[in-house]
Amino acid sequence: MEKLINNLRTGQQELAKWEGGKMAVSAVPGAGKSHSLAVAAAITINKNNLNNNRQLLIVTYTRSATASIKNSIKKILEELNLPPIGFTVQTIHGLAVNIANRHPLLSQLHLEISTLIDATPSHRIIRTTVTEWAKNHEEYYHLLLKGKNTETEESERLRRDSVLLTEVLPNFAHNVIRQIKSSGLTEYDLDTLQDDPTNPYPLMAIARGLYHEYQELMQKENLIDYDDLILGALRVLENDNARKIWQEEIFGVFEDEAQDSSPLQGKLLEILATDSDNSEVNFIRVGDPNQAINSTFTASDPLYFKLFCDQCQEIGQFFAMNQAGRSSKIIIDTANTTLKWINQQIREKFEDKSFNKLDSILPFREQEINIVDREDKQLDANPQAEGKGVEIYEPENIYQTVELISKRIIQLFNNQKAKETYNLAILVRENRQGSFLYKHLEFLKNNYNIKIQLINDINNYAHIPRQILSILQFIDCPHSREYLKNALETLQNKILIEAQDLNALSIYPEKFLYPSAIEPPQSKQTKKARNYCLKLLKSRLELPHYRLIPFISSLLEYQASELATAQKLSDKIHKQIIGNSSLKTMISTLQEIINSEKFEGVETDNQNIYTEKGQVTIMTMHKAKGLQWDYVFLPFLHENVIPGSADPYVPKSAKFLGNYNLPDITRTILRSLTHQKNSGHKNSPLTSISLASHESHQLKQGEEYRLLYVAMTRAKKLLWMSSAKKAPWRWNYFEDNGNVFQLQDSKPCSVIMMLKSVQK
Incomplete structure (x- = not known):
């Protein structure tokens, strides 16, 4: 163990020498925080004789990071001639699932009969939330529809309607719902925040309405989202007996990438890190607020890691891991x-x-960032x-x-x-x-x-069923404004057509697809979009319905894993509709697959x-x-x-x-x-x-x-x-x-x- 510690740098050594309590470590890029975290974990396991009944919990935010840290700890324990026990490495949501599954009544989550969804702006549940809200809150909706101008032509009103229902409000709902749930805000909190009377729109009232509609729909359809997992785990830990059970099993918590944590996630980990006997909090958070790059579009907020660093600095338990051997000077x-x-x-x-x-x-x-010392053990450092x-x-x-x-x-x-x-x-x-x-x-x-x-930025294949569904729905019902716009969005996202005002194109589908001689000439970009749509409609006439998904995959220029995923999806659909095969049943089955959130793509790539x-x-x-x-x-x-x-x-x-x-x-x-x-x-x-x-x-x-x-x-x-x-x-x-x-x-x-x- 002494050799392991001596091979670490300043900052890394303090982490490995941790004896208990709270500690914050701010690590610069290339500082080797994952390695030093693994060393600190192995030393902590050995010093405290941790085992399967009392473990060190290491939490990170991606499955690939989980596997990497787990392998590193196992390797170091092997070097120390110790068995690979006494620790568990989990993602924050995997941890929440374990807690909720063990105490379903306390968590109020029944995962075996509920469907877990990722409620993105394009998800059906968000779109339905928006539609229901607009129907039940006509006064607010018409205020948004009116905007700055009171007088609008029918075509402009239809365009605005499309923009609100398919762009502005889905993004609005997605943003506010995640922020409310991940921050632990209650409806009482929302009620206390009143709208400024000088504001042109009652944003808080709209947010409350959308949140209420969303929660009702989720409960009605027996759906849960990722924030519900954290909230469910916290409900379990509010119970004295359940909390004591978990705190007795967990010796302490190490959190990696702490700058990407949300308020509720930090609260959950701190509860688990608290000793049930003496209330000491054995909690190490390692991160770098300078590498927080997700907080403007996810629920993470680096402010809370900064505050934790300040708290630890006051008690002399803040350390900077500021030497990095990755880059040249x-x-x-x-x-x-x-x-x-x-x-x-x-x-x-x-x-x-x-x-x-x-x-x-x-x-x-x-x-x-500082360069490493000359005697540093890292090969080819700086x-x-x-x-x-x-x-x-x-x-x-x-x-x-x-x-x-x-x-x-x-x-x-x-x-x-x-x-x-x-x-x-x-x-x-x-x-x-x-x-x-x-x-x-x-x-x-x-x-x-x-x-x-x-x-591509998309690291999973959940987009493929949705993209194919948007095309099939358009092929089946080309006169629908909604389906036409969804198909155009898919073509635009695949960079097959140029970005343009899709709302204007989809207001009157017939005029866009089959313009008469008296219509103004279409632009080059519009013609290109129209030609793609006509190809799709032609495929309906020339191909049997069971060949449409392979055709769509080719037209969308799917590559490697995407093609394999599309083929897997096609096979799954046709197995389910044997004896009742048609375009309508294909679409219906595909919609069910998307709603269930249980279709997994074909992964052919690895981290290398x-x-x-x-x-x-x-x-x-x-x-x-x-x-x-x-x-x-x-x-x-x-x-x-x-x-x-x-x-x-x-x-x-x-x-x-x-x-x-x-x-x-x-x-x-x-x-x-x-x-x-x-x-x-x-x-x-x-x-x-x-x-x-x-x-x-x-x-x-x-x-x-x-x-x-x-x-x-x-x-x-x-x-x-x-x-x-x-x-x-x-x-x-x-x-x-x-x-x-x-x-x-x-x-x-x-x-x-x-x-x-x-x-x-």
Whole structure:
């Protein structure tokens, strides 16, 4: 054990020497927190003679991380000649299921007869919630429908109706329901937060109504969501006897990636970490608030990990794991410079004393990454940089960007030894950027034997049944506005058609699909969308219904695992409808499969697919979290993307509501209420739409900066960054036809300009 501890760095050693109580560890990127967490776990198990009856609980947030930590602990226990017992590694939701299953009456969850769903904005339950709310709250709905203008033509009213029911309100419902449930807010809490009378819309009243409709529907259909699992587990632990049973079984809790925790998740773990005899809390939380990149679109909130760090600092139990051996020194220096500079820019922007929430919107905690000591045991720690180590370019346009990238890749993989030794990633902000790069770099495979791998953001295949259902429903009922729009959305998401106002296209399906001579000529983008729809309708006439799913899979350009999943889905449907096979029964069966949430895709990939040697991996910055490559390329770093435009982005289709992103604003107001309730803040929660819009925008920009920081710190030997002088205004509306004249002048991300000036 002494040898294990001595091989650890400062910060890591404090974790391994933990004797009990609360401890917070803030770990910089590449600090080796997972390894040191595994060492600390093995030492704790040995010191305290933990066994199957009294265990150490390690909690993380992905199944892949769970498997990795479990294997690491087992390996270290084996080195210590100890049996692989005395610990359990679980995801937070897996833990909640175990607690709820053992005490079904206390949890009020009956998992054997309930269906667990992930209620995304496109999920049927959210859409039904919105429809029921609009029906039962006509006054509020018509207020939204009216928007800023009182007089509207029939076509505009229909368009607004479509925007509200299929875009604004589903996103609104999804945001507020998750925020309410994950924060532990009660209906009483919601009632106490009244709407500001100066607001144009009663957002809290709308939120309460949607939440109430959602809960009623979930109960009626015997459905539960992931937040219900946490709430159910907490109900169990409110019972003295049940709580004592669990606390006696658990010696302590180690939480990994604590910055991604929600208030209720933190509460659940702290209860389990409490000793039933002396009330001591044996709780270690390890994370990095500077790598919090999910809080503006999930229920996670890094504020609570920051507060935990502050509490531990007061009792001398806060430690920084700030040495990292992943990257070369120049990349580390660049990341540190970026962090400090961004925080300074925010301070200068809000130096006006009237703004009293500066600390809450600073993107980063001041924490430098340091290189490791010379005697460090990590092999090739802080490796020698490739070339300059950090290369920054400003090509003329996005096509020249591709040329520069391809030439540099060819240089880096110029021989077989390099292909067997090194790997490379191109990290982008949007999926469409990744598809663009993949299309223009595919030639490297044939011409230079360099493998190109495009990784989609979707890491499971739940989208496939829904996409196929949207197409089949349109084929079956093409005159439906809803089904036409859903089909167009699927085509747009698959980047088969350009982004455009789908509400305008779907208002009158007949006019869109079969325009008469007196109709205005359709645009090129509209014609392309129409042609795809006509292909689908033609397939209904030319193919038997049981061949439609393979045809749709081909038309949507599914790849590898997606095709296998679609075939598995097709086989499952046709087995269930033998003797009563038709398009109608296919659709009905597919709808049942989606509602049951029990269909699993065919997984053919593993974690190595992201970091294979000799491979160019193209993926989004979000999906790159936790990974590393020898060479990392970050193209298309423009100001309108990172940190985003100066004003909050509001979709053009929703402009009739004003310059407000209502889902984001309401979520920010609810989060403010949560902070006041759970953090001891004395400030009153936000109620003003204008102030909430401002704060929401600042938080979103801060998260974009953290995303850039995470992407930069994935690189080991080379960090390549670029910002093209001409780029698409919005990638969603970009048609890749080689025409540079459709590109617009684009300002580079301010970080690019700062780093260029530093290099000079």
